[in-house]
Amino acid sequence: MSEGGLAAPSRHPLDWRSPDFYDEAKLDAEARRIFDICHGCRRCFNLCDSFPRLFDLVDACANGELDTVESKDFKPIVDACTLCDMCYMTKCPYVPPHEFNLDFPHLMLRYRAVEAKKGEEGLADRELAKTDRNGKLAAYFAPLANWTTRLGHKTARIVVEKAAGLDRRAWLPSFVSKSLVDRAADSQGDADSQGAVNRDAPAHGRKAVIYATCYANYNDPDIGLAARAVLAKNGVETEVVHPRCCGMPLLEQGEIGEVAKAAKEVASAMRPWIEKGYDVVALVPSCALMLKSEWPLILPEDEDVKLLSKAAYDLSEYVVGIARKEGIAPGMQPVAAGGVALHISCHSRAQNIGQKARDLLRLIPEAKLQVIERCSGHGGAWGCKTGNFETALKVGAPVARQVAEGGKAIVTSECPLAGRHIAQGVENLGGADKPELYAHPIQLIAKAYGLENSKN
The missing domain is CATH 3.40.50 (Rossmann fold)
Known part of the structure; x- marks a missing residue:
């Protein structure tokens, strides 16, 4: 078999609506096929912890081969995957169109989808994945929520750890009382801190709808406010919307059907903006990845999803695109003498x-x-x-x-x-x-x- 190839990597749509996708015997056979290839390659030894766990599991067997590993021992490998896609994007020589057809992250996703279908995902994990609900509820008592979850609050963090499974030593996002969408609505038409659109900028005439994302909407609106200010300085008219979460937290739990619902709702809400000539700019990379890549693999036939995937940009990508195409607005000064x-x-x-x-x-x-x-x-x-x-x-x-x-x-x-x-x-x-x-x-x-x- 050849290793690698000259063709660009491609990815197959997820067959998540087929009963075979959830067939545990077929899943186990596919896992063993892929794990055996990974065991023989080992390029991903220094990525996430899934691969060291896999290789240690095989190496601990008497014959050092996968055929003596029990399927029940695969779960720690699955649990360690963060769906970062780095094995697929940067390391693996066997991704499609290679004949080995290896997609490790989507194998992990399939495992989690089977667990979710069987109701084996944890209650705390399910509740934490409901980011829109959590953000809206936390807004009503943000100071109390933030006081409870801050580092150094020993008693409260022990309670949070036991109730939600969140390590007491880990930094947790704080919440705001007023969302990015609400702050943007308050500033519409005002030459306030966001600034009026600069009609003299080279990129004047561009229009962008900013997809707020859960994090910027409920946890850190300053990211979105800074984005609006920079885009206005560069002549870009903006609107801020957040129909709902992109579903990445649900994807991590294997809830592919719920992600599909999110994709349909957001893509439908974005279509009128796109048809009016607006680009779609996501403030957080994970959300941009969902709009561009993951949703089209989950709903390849959905026309709204297709349209959105072609109109979506990561925030940094969008501003750099302005700089390269029209030219960036002048006026920046050095800001970080220390680098x-x-x-x-x-x-x-x-x-x-x-x-x-x-x-x-x-x-x-x-x-x-x-x-x-x-x-x-x-x-x-x-x-x-x-x-x-x-x-x-x-x-x-x-x-x-x-x-x-x-x-x-x-x-x-x-x-x-x-x-x-x-x-x-x-x-x-x-x-x-x-x-x-x-x-x-x-x-x-x-x-x-x-x-x-x-x-x-």
Whole structure:
């Protein structure tokens, strides 16, 4: 059999509506086929913890081969996968169109879908995945919720750990009383901190609808406010919408049917905007990946989903596109004399668009960048859970060390959760100097323009 090939990687739609998808005997046969290929290759030994668990499991057998491994021992491999897609995108030489047809992340997703169908997913995990509900409820008592979940609140965090399975040592997102959508609505038509649209900018005439995402909407609206300010400075008319969550947390639980419902609802809501000439800009890489790639694999026949996937952009990708096509609006000033450590998140890489965050920050005069392209170890909610937090720190330790040793004044990542996790890893290493954390690189662009709301 040949290894690799010259053809570009492709991906098959998920056959999640077929009964065979949930047939446990067929799933086990496919898992053994793929695991055996992985065992013979081992290129992914230094990615997530799934692969070391697989290789250790095989190596511990008497004959060192997969045929003596019991199927019940596969679950820890599945549980360690964060669906980052890095094995598929960066390491595996056997992805389609190769004849081996290997898609490790979607195998893990299929396992979780079977578990979800059998009702084996945990109650806490199901409830944590309901991000829209949680964000709306938390808004009513945000100060209390944030006081309860903050690091250092020992008693409350023990209760949260026991009730929700979230490690008491893990940083947890705070909530806001007023969402990004509501703040954007309040500022419509005002020349306030977001600024009026700059009609003299080279890109004037562009229109973009900003998909708020759960995190920016309920946890950190400043990301969205900074994005609106930067886009207005560059002549782009914007609207902010959030029909509902993209479904990534549900995907992590194997709830593919629920993700399909989310895709249909959001894509339907976005169609009128797209038909009016608006681009769609997602504020968080994971959400951009869902709109562009995962939804079309789940609902390949849905015309709204197809339309949205072609109109969707990651935030950094969109601003860099303006700079390259029309030209960026002038007026940025140096903002980080001590330099910036930039982490390229896994779901930014999985979009296969290049290091757009790097290109974005290079627009700032005298930017001194340290670019780190390696997994932070966080994996969304996965890294916060009891039993995963130590592994998350271990996987992310090389990134934390690079940040600490690089000595830059600022650290940022397009994935706000990854950025927080890296900052926590740096703190755990000790040392007097800790870089200042920016939740998203767009906030540094806003700061370079002298716009308000540039930092969380």
